[in-house]
Each structure stands twice: as C-alpha cells, then as structure tokens.
Amino acid sequence: MNISAASKAAGLPVKTVRYYADIGLVEAPSRSEAGYRTYDDVAVRKLVFVRRSRAFGFSIEGCRELLNLYQDQDRSSSEVKRIASMRLEEIEEKQRELQSLHDELAHLVTSCRGDHMPDCPIIDYLG
Amino acid sequence: MNISAASKAAGLPVKTVRYYADIGLVEAPSRSEAGYRTYDDVAVRKLVFVRRSRAFGFSIEGCRELLNLYQDQDRSSSEVKRIASMRLEEIEEKQRELQSLHDELAHLVTSCRGDHMPDCPIIDYLG
DNA sequence: CCTTGACCTTCTAGTTACTGGAGAGATTAA
DNA sequence: TTAATCTCTCCAGTAACTAGAAGGTCAAGG
Incomplete structure (x- = not known):
C-alpha cells in the first residue's frame, strides 16, 4: 500500500x-x-x-x-484507565471554563440593544 | 511608566x-x-x-x-453585538462538541474495570 | 566613585500539531 | 511518448506567545 x-x-x-x-x-x-x-x-x-x-x-x-x-x-487496564481519567478531568475543567465564559458573554450580548447608537455595554465592559 | x-x-x-x-x-x-x-x-x-x-x-x-x-x-453597537454574538455561537458549538466527547469518554472509563488484567474496553475501542 | 542587582533592550529559537508549496523523480494510462 | 498523477524531500508558515542569551541602563548602598 x-x-x-x-x-x-x-x-x-x-x-x-x-x-x-x-x-x-x-x-x-x-x-x-x-x-x-x-x-x-x-x-x-x-x-x-x-x-x-x-x-x-x-x-x-x-x-x-x-x-x-x-x-x-x-x-494493565488500570494504567489505561488512569490516562483516560486524567483526560476526562481536563475536559471537565474546560467545560467549566467555557460555561462561565458563555454566561458572562451571553449576559453582555442580551444587555446590548444593538441599535445604531455608539453606546454599547459590551465595549463599556471590555474597556 | x-x-x-x-x-x-x-x-x-x-x-x-x-x-x-x-x-x-x-x-x-x-x-x-x-x-x-x-x-x-x-x-x-x-x-x-x-x-x-x-x-x-x-x-x-x-x-x-x-x-x-x-x-x-x-x-454602532449593532456591529459590536454582531461580533460578540458570533463568538457566543462558537462557544456554544464548542460546548456541544466537548459534551459528546465527554459522554463518550466517560462511558469508556466507567466500563473499564481498571484492574491488572490486560483486557481494556478503552483500548479495544480506540484500536 | 564603584558595585550590585533589578530592569530594560534586541534577537533567536522553541512550543503544538500540523499544513502548504516548491522542485524533482516515479509510475501509470492513453 | 506524453500527460497526469503520485511520491519524495526540504523549507516555511500557522497562533500566540514564551524562554533564554548577550548586553545596555538605572538607582541605591558602601
């Protein structure tokens, strides 16, 4: 091949x-x-x-x-399980981070009117 | 400074x-x-x-x-909102991916006895 | 005045996990 | 025979920094 x-x-x-x-x-x-x-x-x-x-x-x-x-x-399958479990914990940590990121950004997005005035809570928050 | x-x-x-x-x-x-x-x-x-x-x-x-x-x-705040919303969607997509990854791996980890036998469902699945 | 140590500069190279492209040789089908 | 398709190696680039080397600057203490 x-x-x-x-x-x-x-x-x-x-x-x-x-x-x-x-x-x-x-x-x-x-x-x-x-x-x-x-x-x-x-x-x-x-x-x-x-x-x-x-x-x-x-x-x-x-x-x-x-x-x-x-x-x-x-x-031994315990070694494999150990490695996979570590990875699983990393995934869970990433999920928690992503969740708080999501909540904060979603809050900002919903509080922004999105019209054509230069006033914007997202920018205000970031700056 | x-x-x-x-x-x-x-x-x-x-x-x-x-x-x-x-x-x-x-x-x-x-x-x-x-x-x-x-x-x-x-x-x-x-x-x-x-x-x-x-x-x-x-x-x-x-x-x-x-x-x-x-x-x-x-x-215009609509432009800011647009960019932030796009980013929010990306986060949500990432969350869904991570969730299915998590579920699959968690399933494998729990189905593994983790003893000292060479038999391991995680390895079986990957190989 | 001199030294010490903290701070600053630039430059190069390494990180992760590939991906793209150039230039050249090999193989296959028409 | 020729054109298309593989394949090879090597170099460079991606994202977003980080580490380290070699050397200049500054403030305080003796």
Whole structure:
C-alpha cells in the first residue's frame, strides 16, 4: 500500500501520516525500491488508533503513551484507565471554563440593544 | 511608566506587552532617551481591553476588530453585538462538541474495570 | 566613585500539531 | 511518448506567545 491508500484507509491526510512517522509516533514504514513508503494493515490500524485518540483530544504525547499500552500485551487496564481519567478531568475543567465564559458573554450580548447608537455595554465592559 | 509597571497595571506579562506592539495590535509606545518603552494610562487601558477580550476567547484578529470599534467614536453597537454574538455561537458549538466527547469518554472509563488484567474496553475501542 | 542587582533592550529559537508549496523523480494510462 | 498523477524531500508558515542569551541602563548602598 502506498501512502495515499494508507492515508485513505486511516482517515488521515497524507502529510499527517508522514508527520507521525517523522516525530516517531509510529514506526517509519519500509520503502519501495523507488523510495516510496509502503504500509500494511498493522501500520494502518495504528494510524487509526492515533486518529481516534486525537479525536478524543489526547495530545501527541498522550497518544504515544496510549499507543505503547495498545502495543503492550502485558499492559494493565488500570494504567489505561488512569490516562483516560486524567483526560476526562481536563475536559471537565474546560467545560467549566467555557460555561462561565458563555454566561458572562451571553449576559453582555442580551444587555446590548444593538441599535445604531455608539453606546454599547459590551465595549463599556471590555474597556 | 516603564514596561513592567504597565505590565502589572494591565495584568499581562512583559513579553506579551512587547509582543502586542510588535504585531501592531496596539500602537508602538514612545521611547525614553535610553530606548525604554514608556506607557501612559491610555495605552494601559487598551492593554486591559485586549486582555479581557482574549479572556473571552477572541483571537488576536478578533481583538483587532473589537479594538477598532473601541477606538471608533462612531461605532454602532449593532456591529459590536454582531461580533460578540458570533463568538457566543462558537462557544456554544464548542460546548456541544466537548459534551459528546465527554459522554463518550466517560462511558469508556466507567466500563473499564481498571484492574491488572490486560483486557481494556478503552483500548479495544480506540484500536 | 564603584558595585550590585533589578530592569530594560534586541534577537533567536522553541512550543503544538500540523499544513502548504516548491522542485524533482516515479509510475501509470492513453 | 506524453500527460497526469503520485511520491519524495526540504523549507516555511500557522497562533500566540514564551524562554533564554548577550548586553545596555538605572538607582541605591558602601
């Protein structure tokens, strides 16, 4: 499989597939005689794993940790759970921040008449 | 006022204060004979405005827009309201995304026993 | 007067996670 | 054979700063 086929199979852009090998997140693939990268199903499965992990908001370093556990037959599920729980807490923190941000801004928006007078509570608040 | 005083007054790191002038977000301050940047209250007020806008999640470009409106005596409050409302919608979209992310991950975490067996539903799902 | 330490300057480079493009070689289909 | 499509590497850019180096300035204490 050449890189574009692997990229389609994994659901990642070609550039990203190369990038993940460049930074050592996944193994560097073997090359054809002409120097083309060649991928097999195992490589694609790992790329899919990374894509899903990223979609969960894990950082590259987080993915690296998870990937090691994924590849480790002797892993304990408690370690995986610990990492996922940390990420869950980060998400919850972000949610709280976003909520207070939302409430404050919504308050300002509703208190602004939105007509053509230069008077504006949003600007007043920010300034 | 030298840069560190202005930085404290505005609630921004010194580096950031310099940076905002470098990219032309705020005016370049005048300089003392020795080349030190000197700030007045007006400059500080604009820095505070930027800090607050950033805290609301506006991008630098968004801040630039708002700052122009802030400095424009003839601004219409409808324009300000429009920009703030757009930002509010973005926040709400982000909240929805984060919520489904949270639910999915929370489901996986609770379904994982977290013991010392290599069996793990989180890994199974990702891989 | 001199030194010490805090403060200021510019410049470069690093961060995160890619993305875009140039220039050149390889492969495939017509 | 030629044109289109891949693929390669390398360089640069994105957002919004942050860190650190090398060096100039200023005020206070001895």
